[in-house]
Amino acid sequence: MSSVVACELPPPAPGNGSGVDLAPYQDAGTIRRLLTSARTVAVVGLSPRELRASYFVGFYLQRNGYRVVPVNPREREILGEKCYPSVAAIEEPVDVVNVFRAPAAVPGIVEECAGRAKAIWLQYGVIHKEAAERARELGLEVVMDRCMKVEHARHLGRLHWLGFTTRRITARRG
């Protein structure tokens, strides 16, 4: 799977990476809303290899109650779920399309998402400004250069148990 991009590549440092203003695609409110409302997540580029970042994310999402739909043309089944060759081939409604592919593959995936998904979520390092803008024109919500596992753990899960910064400040019991 040479075209699969590792999930948790370091996000580019400000002024030192893609040159894309990522802030509009990393809004914490949008991220939290997607994580709490989504039920079905298609993982594009999901690897069957347990040590790959995409597998970590798919495994984690499944453990945390999401229905994971693998998209990988080379596999028949991953994480106990039927694998589809493309987003267009998926036979059920999808809330979030989570992308582990190289940036060049993103425009095509965006077009396939239209009418099939509510949001497209591009993992760390999967940055494509024009495709993100096009996705918004198509009515999709867009998250870019964030890891869905990390953001779930930050907002709803246990990232804080490992001493990581969640930036969550609240006096509410929850």
Added chain:
Amino acid sequence: MSEKEVGAETREFGFATRAVHAGARPEPHSGARATPIFQTTSYVFEDPEAAAAYFNLQEYGNTYSRIMNPTVAAFEERIANLEGGVGAVAFASGLAAQAGAFFTALQPGDHVVASRALYGGTLTQIKHLERKLGFEVTFVDPDEPDNWKGAVRPETRLFFGETIGNPGGNVLDIEAVAAIAHRHGVPLMVDSTFATPYLCRPLEWGADIVVHSTTKFIGGHGNSIGGVVVESGRFPWDNGKFPGIADPSPAYHGLAFQATFGEYGFLMKLRAETLRDLGACMSPFNAFLFGLGAETLPLRMERHTANALEVATFLTRRPEVERVAHPGLPGSRYAALVAKYLPRGAGAVFSFDLKGGRRAGTRFIRELNVFSHLANVGDAKSLVIHPASTTHRQLDDEELRGAGISPGTIRLSVGIEDPGDLIWDLKRGLEAAAAEPAGDESSEEAVACPL
């Protein structure tokens, strides 16, 4: 979820708010508002699959308190938040934290460029580890960035300095030194114990790793020993120079920490391997006290720095004093660096030299009534020590000079008492020292209180 809660997710909260709240949400089961002390070694797994996922590092779950503990985690997140890092790992002491960072970043044959004005205990630690672990260190005068550049070798893997040197008061040009480190593909690690994140946040100036002895100002009350490592999450540990972090780990079935955890790779390695193996974890009770201390860090640091500057200014006017090395004084050689990196104050630990050398210093310490003579800094109480006979006793004369210390140097850690009372105390000490006949600088008998 309400709109208000979404708003709280995006608000940029101020430092004082984060000092009180970060890492410590109300405990969900009991509603306890203070962070509970989770005095437990281990945690029951939900099911066998959860246990497997935790040990494979696929899920974030508590396993064993040597590696993680909810009370310790609340403290870790608070400090990581205040420093602007992606996370933190707490250790049993500041030196354990440093050792943990070395163990994680370095391997035998590597080379380190370090400030020669480091805390004496750090210098001793580095020299021991150098011999036992097979890496090499070049110590440089930290004040001139070119010195760092000149010491770089092909096998250099780490730069290490202190935000404010102990006890010389050297202020590190973090931005310049970090830029040199990054040009050579290596990270800059900074001991920021004397600055605390309230006075300076090295990660914002380009440093990659910050270590603290939390025993000092973060805890703030001299009651617990602890340390912490914070990392920026920005350093490219997969640049080819750090196979110990980037290559597949045999301990986790070939898991590649950097490729899998990305910005969290270094800290995951530090926790899941180094802390696991060294075992120098912070106790939950100490983490509780450190978290409590951190809540008042902004208030205390304001008072510490204001008192320290007042005391230092007083000392400059005294005939018994040869030299005052407080980097915040007018005319300090570090004035420009203080203005840039320490605009809220240049810390509360500084040294001065008494005329009359070692014997005058001994008499001075003997006379004090409010300042406590002990080997620590960063307490709410004012502290005093004579480095040549205590903290830096392991160093020979040349090393002492390298650290900016003379036989008559006195180090103060100025507390949060009434400044008039501190000046009253010091004045009595100075007058007693002046009445002492000039002493033999090398006399062992003149050592006030060997520890």
